[in-house]
Amino acid sequence: MAQRGAQLDPRKLSCSICLDLLKDPVTVPCGHSYCSRCIQRHWEEDVSGFYSCPQCRKRFLVRPDLTKNILLAELVEDLKNTELQRLSTWTKG
Numbered sequence: 666m667a668q669r670g671a672q673l674d675p676r677k678l679s680c681s682i683c684l685d686l687l688k689d690p691v692t693v694p695c696g697h698s699y700c701s702r703c704i705q706r707h708w709e710e711d712v713s714g715f716y717s718c719p720q721c722r723k724r725f726l727v728r729p730d731l732t733k734n735i736l737l738a739e740l741v742e743d744l745k746n747t748e749l750q751r752l753s754t755w756t757k758g
């Protein structure tokens with residue numbers, strides 16, 4: 666059973682490139698996740714000739730297919746919702 670309302674750790678749901686919450690999260694083959702735009706821009710700017718993961722530096726010779734990570738996207742939404750609720754209780758209080 667998924668625990669509703671379990672504490673979500675924003676750090677686990679943030680992109681190590683823009684340091685913000687994941688936007689359109691995609692997962693690269695090493696298992697790390699980034700915003701789809703961030704990782705694509707990273708690879709466009711990467712002059713090494715490899716497609717590397719900014720976190721673990723794993724290199725991919727061919728540009729990996731980026732598939733949206735739906736689970737992560739949902740977690741980010743959950744986190745945003747709980748943040749919003751928290752903020753609205755603050756303003757009320």
Ligand SMILES: [Zn+2]
Pocket residue numbers: 680681682683684685687688699700703
């Ligand atoms: Zn990002």
Ligand SMILES: [Zn+2]
Pocket residue numbers: 695696697718719720721722723
């Ligand atoms: Zn990685």
